[in-house]
Amino acid sequence: MGHIFLYGPSGTGKSTIGRNLANNLRLPFIDLDRVIETTAGMSIPQVMEEKGEQAFRDLETAALKALINERNSVIALGGGALLRNENRAFAENSGTVVLLMAELDTLIERLRADSNERPLLAGDLREKLSSLLAKRREHYLSFPQVVRVDRDTVEQVVYRVQIEVGRHHLSAMGEYDVVVGQVGQLPNADLIVTDENVARHHLEGIKQTIGRDVPSIVVHAGEDHKNLNTVSILWEAFLDNGLDRRSTVIALGGGVIGDLTGFAASTYMRGIDWIAVPTTLLSMVDASLGGKTGFDLPEGKNLIGSFHPPKLVLADPGLLLTLPERELRSGMAEVVKHGIIADPELFGMCSRGMDRVKANIEGIIKRAMAVKIRIIEEDPYERGVRAALNLGHTVGHAVELVSGFELRHGEAIAVGMIVEAKYAERIGIAEPGLTDEIRKSLSALGLPVEIPKDLPYEEIVRAMRVDKKKNAQVIRFALPVEIGRVELVEVSDLEDIVARSDSDETIS
Numbered sequence: 001m002g003h004i005f006l007y008g009p010s011g012t013g014k015s016t017i018g019r020n021l022a023n024n025l026r027l028p029f030i031d032l033d034r035v036i037e038t039t040a041g042m043s044i045p046q047v048m049e050e051k052g053e054q055a056f057r058d059l060e061t062a063a064l065k066a067l068i069n070e071r072n073s074v075i076a077l078g079g080g081a082l083l084r085n086e087n088r089a090f091a092e093n094s095g096t097v098v099l100l101m102a103e104l105d106t107l108i109e110r111l112r113a114d115s116n117e118r119p120l121l122a123g124d125l126r127e128k129l130s131s132l133l134a135k136r137r138e139h140y141l142s143f144p145q146v147v148r149v150d151r152d153t154v155e156q157v158v159y160r161v162q163i164e165v166g167r168h169h170l171s172a173m174g175e176y177d178v179v180v181g182q183v184g185q186l187p188n189a190d191l192i193v194t195d196e197n198v199a200r201h202h203l204e205g206i207k208q209t210i211g212r213d214v215p216s217i218v219v220h221a222g223e224d225h226k227n228l229n230t231v232s233i234l235w236e237a238f239l240d241n242g243l244d245r246r247s248t249v250i251a252l253g254g255g256v257i258g259d260l261t262g263f264a265a266s267t268y269m270r271g272i273d274w275i276a277v278p279t280t281l282l283s284m285v286d287a288s289l290g291g292k293t294g295f296d297l298p299e300g301k302n303l304i305g306s307f308h309p310p311k312l313v314l315a316d317p318g319l320l321l322t323l324p325e326r327e328l329r330s331g332m333a334e335v336v337k338h339g340i341i342a343d344p345e346l347f348g349m350c351s352r353g354m355d356r357v358k359a360n361i362e363g364i365i366k367r368a369m370a371v372k373i374r375i376i377e378e379d380p381y382e383r384g385v386r387a388a389l390n391l392g393h394t395v396g397h398a399v400e401l402v403s404g405f406e407l408r409h410g411e412a413i414a415v416g417m418i419v420e421a422k423y424a425e426r427i428g429i430a431e432p433g434l435t436d437e438i439r440k441s442l443s444a445l446g447l448p449v450e451i452p453k454d455l456p457y458e459e460i461v462r463a464m465r466v467d468k469k470k471n472a473q474v475i476r477f478a479l480p481v482e483i484g485r486v487e488l489v490e491v492s493d494l495e496d497i498v499a500r501s502d503s504d505e506t507i508s
């Protein structure tokens with residue numbers, strides 16, 4: 001997946017951030033200045049004094065190029081390490097460069113203690129530093145991926161770097177990596193499972209990038225086929241292709257393919273490895289994360305399943321270029337949901353309409369994924385906070401069912417979020433105006449914001465009770481309080497949630 005280079009002026013905390021980032025991602029950490037000191041057999045101030053800056057820069061280039069043989073690492077660079085074009089080209093071609101940046105005052109405060117260790121800053125620190133920053137201003141500004149470090153704790157900065165690079169390591173339910181990257185980075189595998197639509201657009205290309213003719217099984221597309229029959233077809237394909245307990249299958253597709261393949265993998269020979277390559281927005285930001293697998297019974301969705309996370313989730317935003325517009329919009333409902341639950345900035349990014357979303361889709365995927373990852377790491381088996389992810393889903397699932405699946409999942413969730421937000425406002429736990437704010441955002445994305453007039457409310461209420469628990473009298477809702485925060489609330493008067501929200505609609 002490439003190295004992660006942390007770059008920027010002295011005092012931005014590249015080594016501390018780097019060490020913590022490496023720890024989170026289970027990667028080795030390399031501090032390039034320490035490598036140079038070991039090679040030179042003296043400290044950097046000594047190198048500068050005895051051999052001069054040019055010689056130091058030569059050592060820096062040599063140390064950087066030696067990284068080509070290292071396995072993927074987090075690397076903290078010196079503050080001028082990428083001034084040479086060849087160094088910069090090397091770093092950008094072998095990984096991702098994230099620039100850490102801070103205000104002058106922050107840097108001065110942090111550097112005061114050890115400015116003697118930094119030869120380019122010896123003397124009047126403020127004067128030296130501001131002139132160095134002015135000299136390098138254009139250079140630093142030319143790096144597209146920037147994380148500011150002024151106000152945040154180390155943990156917060158590391159989290160933002162992880163979002164920026166789209167890399168996570170999950171460990172609450174099995175150990176696995178989640179990476180936003182390109183399918184060219186896929187490791188080898190023994191079988192690809194996909195559906196007919198995805199196969200048409202992407203199967204051959206992916207086989208070529210893996211480098212050998214990996215066998216594949218193509219199943220029918222759509223929720224109608226997320227059933228035991230398709231699971232049996234997959235088990236048989238695993239057997240026919242000689243898969244054993246050490247084999248790995250790739251699930252190339254949306255949430256349906258991920259759920260089916262994950263379940264078949266979890267049960268075949270008591271569990272084999274699988275890799276998720278999500279191809280819908282919904283599966284990138286939601287379905288591929290969290291380890292839930294399964295299939296539907298005629299009696300209801302996802303009634304049979306297991307927890308069996310993939311060994312790797314590789315989300316390549318390029319795969320979305322072939323996704324029908326309606327599917328993309330539907331996925332955006334889950335993104336908005338993640339914004340409402342925990343990320344006001346993400347919510348803001350969604351409110352600017354589909355054109356802006358498409359222009360910034362990679363950044364949106366990275367932020368939305370991060371919200372779910374934080375929650376499932378804290379509560380993998382849904383005993384507490386994971387229930388927050390149900391925002392919009394209690395009403396939404398029922399609306400989806402009663403519509404006879406005419407509404408796409410995300411469309412139904414959009415309606416569900418509005419109904420639940422209105423209720424939260426009525427009972428006084430949400431800020432006044434919250435529903436309008438959410439409605440504007442969803443409308444800008446072309447998503448529906450009210451229950452279709454032809455759907456009977458009694459059926460929606462009945463479906464809500466059955467969805468959660470047969471004839472449940474009390475249901476726990478995740479209700480929005482403000483953008484960025486939800487609360488779990490037990491509700492017994494389900495008619496009130498759905499019916500009153502309709503009369504509000506009529507009045508307004």
Ligand SMILES: NC(=O)c1ccc[n+]([C@@H]2O[C@H](COP(=O)([O-])OP(=O)(O)OC[C@H]3O[C@@H](n4cnc5c(N)ncnc54)[C@H](O)[C@@H]3O)[C@@H](O)[C@H]2O)c1
Pocket residue numbers: 195196197198201221222223226253254255256257259279280281282283286287288289290291292293301302319320321322323324327409
């Ligand atoms: N496991 C979980 O935690 C979890 C969470 C949320 C949803 N889900 C499940 O996910 C499923 C919904 O997922 P979905 O919305 O991705 O649906 P999906 O897998 O049915 O995909 C939607 C449609 O898009 C097509 N498609 C997919 N990728 C494409 C591409 N790149 N180009 C062209 N066409 C493409 C598919 O063939 C299909 O017709 C549901 O079954 C739901 O229960 C699971």
